[in-house]
Amino acid sequence: MKKEIWTYLETDGRGELVSASAELLAKAKIIAAAAEEKEKEYSICALLAGAEHHALESAAEKALAAGADRAVLIEGRDLAVYSAEYYSDAIGRLAENEKPRMILFERTTDGMELAPRLAARLEAGMISDCVDLTKENGKLLWVRHAFGGTAAVSVSFREQERIQIISIRPGSFGGAGRVKNNADGSCVTPDPESRGLDAAKTSAAIVSVPYSAADSAGGAGKAAGERIVRPELVEVLEAAADRGVDLSTAGVIVAGGNGAGPEGFKLIEELADLLHGAVGASRVAVDKGWISHAHLIGQSGITVTPDLYINCGISGSVQHIVGMRDAKCVVSINKDPKALIFNVSDYGIVGDLHKVLPALIAEIRRHRG
Amino acid sequence: MNIIVCVKQTPEAGKGEMNPGTGTVLRTDRKQVINPFDLYAMEAALRVQEKEPDTRIIALSMGPASAASVLRDCIGLGAETGYLVSDPAFAGSDVRGTAQVLARAVRVIEKREGIRADAVFCGAKTVDGGTSMLGPELAQFLGVPQVTYALHCSPQKSKDLQESQGMQDSPDLQESQDPQESQKLQGSEGLQQMPEGTRTNGTFLRVEKEDDRGNRIYCIPAPCLVTFTKASFQVRYPMIARILEAESMELPVLSAEDITAEDPAGDSLSEKNPVAAGPEAAAMQVEAVQLRKLDKQSQIIEDPDPVKAVTALAQRLFSEGIL
Numbered sequence: 001m002k003k004e005i006w007t008y009l010e011t012d013g014r015g016e017l018v019s020a021s022a023e024l025l026a027k028a029k030i031i032a033a034a035a036e037e038k039e040k041e042y043s044i045c046a047l048l049a050g051a052e053h054h055a056l057e058s059a060a061e062k063a064l065a066a067g068a069d070r071a072v073l074i075e076g077r078d079l080a081v082y083s084a085e086y087y088s089d090a091i092g093r094l095a096e097n098e099k100p101r102m103i104l105f106e107r108t109t110d111g112m113e114l115a116p117r118l119a120a121r122l123e124a125g126m127i128s129d130c131v132d133l134t135k136e137n138g139k140l141l142w143v144r145h146a147f148g149g150t151a152a153v154s155v156s157f158r159e160q161e162r163i164q165i166i167s168i169r170p171g172s173f174g175g176a177g178r179v180k181n182n183a184d185g186s187c188v189t190p191d192p193e194s195r196g197l198d199a200a201k202t203s204a205a206i207v208s209v210p211y212s213a214a215d216s217a218g219g220a221g222k223a224a225g226e227r228i229v230r231p232e233l234v235e236v237l238e239a240a241a242d243r244g245v246d247l248s249t250a251g252v253i254v255a256g257g258n259g260a261g262p263e264g265f266k267l268i269e270e271l272a273d274l275l276h277g278a279v280g281a282s283r284v285a286v287d288k289g290w291i292s293h294a295h296l297i298g299q300s301g302i303t304v305t306p307d308l309y310i311n312c313g314i315s316g317s318v319q320h321i322v323g324m325r326d327a328k329c330v331v332s333i334n335k336d337p338k339a340l341i342f343n344v345s346d347y348g349i350v351g352d353l354h355k356v357l358p359a360l361i362a363e364i365r366r367h368r369g
Numbered sequence: 370m371n372i373i374v375c376v377k378q379t380p381e382a383g384k385g386e387m388n389p390g391t392g393t394v395l396r397t398d399r400k401q402v403i404n405p406f407d408l409y410a411m412e413a414a415l416r417v418q419e420k421e422p423d424t425r426i427i428a429l430s431m432g433p434a435s436a437a438s439v440l441r442d443c444i445g446l447g448a449e450t451g452y453l454v455s456d457p458a459f460a461g462s463d464v465r466g467t468a469q470v471l472a473r474a475v476r477v478i479e480k481r482e483g484i485r486a487d488a489v490f491c492g493a494k495t496v497d498g499g500t501s502m503l504g505p506e507l508a509q510f511l512g513v514p515q516v517t518y519a520l521h522c523s524p525q526k527s528k529d530l531q532e533s534q535g536m537q538d539s540p541d542l543q544e545s546q547d548p549q550e551s552q553k554l555q556g557s558e559g560l561q562q563m564p565e566g567t568r569t570n571g572t573f574l575r576v577e578k579e580d581d582r583g584n585r586i587y588c589i590p591a592p593c594l595v596t597f598t599k600a601s602f603q604v605r606y607p608m609i610a611r612i613l614e615a616e617s618m619e620l621p622v623l624s625a626e627d628i629t630a631e632d633p634a635g636d637s638l639s640e641k642n643p644v645a646a647g648p649e650a651a652a653m654q655v656e657a658v659q660l661r662k663l664d665k666q667s668q669i670i671e672d673p674d675p676v677k678a679v680t681a682l683a684q685r686l687f688s689e690g691i692l
């Protein structure tokens with residue numbers, strides 16, 4: 001039997017995959033091909049967890065259409081609300097029995113904390129925020145960035161017999177599997193029939209496994225039967241209005257910082273719309289409440305790799321640069337000619353963004369006629 | 370509450386450098402500071418202490434002898450002491466090994482100080498490796514629940530159901546309020562097993578986690594682990610008097626022997642908490658490190674007339690097909 005590569009997929013709870021998860025299947029294909037050796041082939045299994053059977057099943061169908069060979073639904077009331085504690089236990093238990101070669105996660109808000117907890121539960125090695133994969137002398141080298149993006153580190157797993165846990169940066173692997181978003185933030189996945197999947201084949205490829213936290217089998221840090229405790233989710237605060245554009249996969253980003261102010265952000269949004277791009281922000285702009293955390297670029301936010309990154313009123317702290325230094329073309333607007341951001345820019349204008357941005361918007365409109 | 374704050378010595382922002390040949394970090398001539406995210410963990414602990422004055426804060430770090438300086442930083446901020454886990458055998462540990470060692474160190478501290486660690490606080494990530502893995506791995510090895518990327522938290526004596534109003538119609542929450550679960554969440558069982566004199570007031574933390582889909586408020590029962598990200602508030606400055614005091618304090622150092630030989634809880638800790646520290650036992654191997662230099666031509670336009678500046682910029686962007 002083929003060994004499996006598992007992909008942990010997240011859904012919107014209504015039967016749609018989130019876009020990062022749809023991407024993950026494309027990356028899993030690349031990884032499976034790289035890992036393949038003589039008499040060692042890998043098939044891809046989609047892992048979905050939750051309490052709503054129909055929603056999970058419909059997401060699983062989409063995963064099969066997008067490239068998974070099989071889907072496992074881990075189901076139980078304990079999984080109705082995501083928690084790293086129960087989810088890592090559920091996946092860990094299954095993995096101990098079925099021994100996949102690797103388990104892949106997207107480095108989403110959940111994936112970022114679920115994957116390492118699972119790794120510890122399995123006493124497995126893990127690489128986080130992986131951006132690429134190479135092979136040398138038959139050995140897989142996983143690439144990740146460290147030291148504020150100034151170093152690319154290649155890492156290998158030393159224990160070939162153990163399950164390997166890998167979390168992958170959204171938008172990495174050369175943008176493999178980039179998916180289009182629907183207006184509501186869910187993503188467009190291929191039609192099952194395009195893979196020759198009819199209803200019978202699809203349902204045969206989906207299995208369902210029950211989970212209850214009460215009958216935990218232990219794992220590292222827990223004696224068998226010891227109860228697993230999770231935090232209680234009391235409230236979900238409303239995020240400031242989100243424009244439904246995924247920063248990690250956006251081709252154009254217009255970002256604002258402390259120099260922008262609420263008025264500046266109106267201009268920034270206008271320019272972003274004009275360029276069909278997304279809006280980004282520095283930590284100060286987020287901390288001041290001008291824009292939500294989903295737009296934060298840098299060390300405590302996300303890393304972006306757009307073709308064009310226009311920033312306005314951002315000074316260029318190391319914590320910000322780590323998040324945008326891989327943008328292909330960086331254009332900076334700052335009134336301070338000595339601003340550090342200019343050192344990492346292809347183009348810059350020294351000036352007041354409140355004057356420069358309206359002129360730039362007008363110029364682009366004029367150019368387009 | 371008794372809070373153990375885990376801190377790491379990292380290169381000062383933007384100044385970390387690697388040895389491309391060996392993949393090790395060149396640290397000799399670099400200023401080493403406390404990992405900035407850990408300062409938010411320390412600040413969170415101090416804010417708990419402001420609300421619950423009998424809170425004990427103990428810093429914990431694993432690293433070379435020089436890492437004692439970040440423990441002294443924590444003492445300067447208000448921690449009562451700092452434990453340094455330092456042993457050549459632990460050098461070159463990967464995250465798994467480090468988390469296993471720290472899990473044991475927490476148990477050793479509990480035994481030596483005669484306390485239960487109600488909460489372990491960490492930075493959400495480090496500025497050097499930046500894996501964000503340590504907190505969740507440590508939580509699992511300690512067998513406690515976790516909240517990651519928290520902005521702030523406050524102690525709570527009981528699970529305040531009023532706070533969770535508005536979520537009452539969520540079926541899952543109602544389910545989790547069944548008598549068995551809430552009894553467990555009150556922590557009564559766990560506390561009864563604690564030796565006399567070690568009970569604490571703070572049984573829960575109310576934590577706000579930063580989340581792109583809308584921040585989440587959690588109520589997490591002690592013992593627990595919380596990792597902190599940068600919050601919008603300024604972290605406090607150390608107190609001069611405390612800095613001076615810290616200079617002359619002798620800090621306990623835990624060796625590999627202390628960590629592996631002591632069976633602090635007197636239970637099957639070794640079984641539940643394996644230790645695979647040091648490079649030989651590591652799960653991961655660094656194979657190569659490449660510097661990623663940025664090579665930007667930086668064409669900067671300075672023109673007092675914004676329209677002229679924009680025209681000049683736009684022409685270049687149009688002609689290169691960028692716009």
Ligand SMILES: Cc1cc2nc3c(=O)[nH]c(=O)nc-3n(C[C@H](O)[C@H](O)[C@H](O)COP(=O)(O)OP(=O)(O)OC[C@H]3O[C@@H](n4cnc5c(N)ncnc54)[C@H](O)[C@@H]3O)c2cc1C
Nearest residue numbers: 257258259282283298299300301313314315319320335353
């Ligand atoms: C643990 C930690 C994590 C962090 N994580 C992040 C992160 O993820 N992302 C992040 O961005 N920061 C992060 N920071 C914060 C970071 O250190 C800086 O404070 C922040 O990036 C500065 O934001 P800024 O450039 O918008 O503001 P400032 O540094 O205040 O810069 C504002 C700039 O705007 C310019 N300006 C002002 N007015 C105008 C005008 N009218 N027209 C044009 N230019 C103008 C000024 O010249 C200045 O250069 C983190 C810090 C810590 C400690």
